[in-house]
Amino acid sequence: GYGSTMSLPMLCDGKAFGAVAVYSRLSSGFCEAEANLLSELAHDLAHGITTIRLREAHRLAEEALRRNAEELARSNKDLEHFAYVASHDLRSPLRAIDNLAHWIAQDDGESLTPASQEHLAKLRNRVERMEKLLVDLLEYSRAGRQRHPLERVDTGTLVRGVVELLNLPPGFTVA
Secondary structure (H helix, E strand, C coil), rough: CCCEEEEEEECCCCEEEEEEEEEECCCCCHHHHHHHHHHEEEECCHHHHHHHHHHHHHHHHHHHHHHHHHHHHHHHHHHHHHHHHHHHHHHHHHHHHHHHHHHHHHHHHHHHHHHHHHHHHEEEEEHHHHHHHHHHHHHHHCCCCCCCCCCCCHHHHHHHHHHHHHHCCCCCCCC
């Protein structure tokens, strides 16, 4: 028993995502005022549904951001703890190696060949660099939470240090 129907699209950004269907027992259809009212109703429903969807999407996004921020904070805390433990645990053997090299230099330094003296000096230099790397690792793990003043870096010294650490084969040069 329906005499007439009217179906009005619900639009969001010009795209239909639903429809409002209205049925009447009268076969004469809907007058212009009724059609306009129903059209406004479909528009208002579409706007309301779109607003609710956007609010829900916003709430879900905020919740995801909050969870990600909590996870990031936990990961940063874990990283700092790991860096602290690793730095502490690795620095102790380095100090022992440096002490042994120092004792060798004290006890037998003059009797060593010039090449052995050079090797011993390189060993102590590399222990010192490793110590610095461990300290830098610890500082890096805290980088996001601490503010440091900007400072100039002598890149030439930095490159020379890296080249020295690489122990390049004879005839190989870095310019």
